[in-house]
Amino acid sequence: MLKTPKLLAAAVATVAVLAGCGGAADAGNAAKLSLDAALPTTVPDGTKIVVGDPATEVALKLSGQIDKVSKFVQFANLSGGPQTTEAFRAHALDVGSVAEIPPIHATWTGLHVKIVASKFRQDPLNHPIYKLGIAPGVNVKSLGDLRGKKIAYSPGQAQGALVLKVLQKAGLTKDDVKFVELPSTGDVYTNALAAKQVDVAPIGGVQIKRYLAKYGKDGASTIDHGLRDDAGHLYVVQESLEDANKAAAIRAYVAAWGVAQNWIDTHPKEWIQGYYVKDQGLTEADGQWLVENAGHPDISADWSDAIQRHQDTIELLAKETGNKVIQAKDLYDLRFQTVAADAIKGASK
Template sequence: MPRRGRTRTLTRAALLATAGLMALSACGGEGAGPRLELSAALPDSPPDGTVLRVGDPATQVALETSGLIDDLDIEVEWANITGGPKTLEAFRADAIDIGSVADIPPLFAHWTGTDVRIVAARETVDPAEHPTYELGVAPGVDVTSIEDLKGKKIAYSPGQAQGALVLNVLREAGLTQDDVELVEMQSVDDAFSVALAGKQVDVAPLGQTLVKTYLAKYERDGATTIQPGVRDDAWTLYTPTTVLEDADKAAAIKEYVAAWAKAQQWISDNPDEFAEAYYVDHEGLTPEDAQYVVDALGEFTVPTSWDEFIARHQETVDTLVKEQDQEPLEVETLYDRRYEKAIADAVEGS
């Protein structure tokens, strides 16, 4: 009898406590599958007993809430890990097989010596009206347009999507790094909003989960936000190439990305239910703040052709090469397009 969405959730603390043991064996421990060349066709399905370790809590909630998890015929160990730095840390500890991040973390994984591939992509239906980030402005600072960023201190996280956003905004405003003061820090938890409130920086990119709470706390003191004016909606699933070289894991990822694609569509079609299940129950937001976030982010779409998505990603790469002196990269080499068809089949067949 096939397994139906059998899952187990690992907390980050438990995950990292066992990371040393897990790192002793490649591709997720004993019983690794046959070696699969990256150019070979994906197996149809993984054998019984294959476990996929996933850092993607939003999709976990969407699958469980929607009931789509019953269609997932692989065993999943869920890790409550999000964001580029934590996901890369988990990859390097051989603690997860696949993670959910924006488009910048896979680039920095590559540039810092971890060989990875992107296996899924997501974007926003109307990115101009529904930016992923807004630019938070510290209380008392006069910034009403991106041109006003000149001379300001801006929070900057080079290895995260927020860092690329800052560079793209400066380019859009006709400014360079020399026109502002970039204050380097990681955007973890509410670090950027705390830096804004303490006036350590004048401006910082804030994800929509933080915008409402930031304004609720500090708008009375003069805090504001402005739109970034550039596209910032790219989202990916990525994995170490060592995982894809394990035939069993590669087949499990094929099943997972198909379920992931359906989950993204369910999120778009059921924003109120997702807001309650994920942002309220899982993330601890108030119902009002959760509703604000899903309204702000808008609807998602999973492209069945990656050509335009990759072309936009290359533009971002070229910006980082120029502004951060990174090594030139043909970004398409980071995409495993074998999964493009698996996703297209799932989306078009749903």
């Protein structure tokens, strides 16, 4: 996510407004839908869902598909675990876009959520989301060199889980390093590296390119972690799936989401200009770097491997945090397993 802290504050304000207006809390008179019942395929007139998925909103507009969802989707300018969880608890959001950690932590805190769409990267080890940023003058050439280092850590977010996975791969524990708890938003991690507040921090997206361009001359560097970090999900608060009208709308949105991800992949020039340059305020060169670094999306109709990887993550986090081991399969609503992939196939005919 490329938002600044100022935009994040605005997003939280948006949640408050939506909650005050009823937002996702107003379920209307829809029939109660069992979580094992077939998904309805027709969205009734007047149905509304609130979706925190800003990048897909732009893709739908750029690709001319926004009309497919505009009658029943209200977009909120927020994404990421902390913001979506807050919005779910305020009954102001139905669908959020996150990595693999927020659904786990939401469940651990008593919030019932379900994953309804999953996206990964083809060739993920060659197209990681994150690299380990190394502060200027700090000697870290391999994962084994992390011993004794100050490492930025954000519990409850993808970057925090990645740090734990990296330590596990290196044969180290939390006791072998010093965690410095910092939020992973905006430029917090790169600024902390530059100021030598931390020795190591997972940095992603265009921050990798900018960090090296700005501080490489001072000895800043990055290293690969060699782990999969490519999970991306849409998840929903369970009460929205128990509303038959909203469940139909969520199904339709997941289908549109899948087509939008495929459009992004097949229209890189339009995506760079429309999203990275015009919407995010990046340079064309930054946008091109991000597109090349992302590789191609993998949206599968079979979530078996994703669920197993998610289970491995849960067990590691439970061990390190003292939380109860939960079953990853319970986080996924398998009724949606083929929705996005089938929509992509249908759109290509």
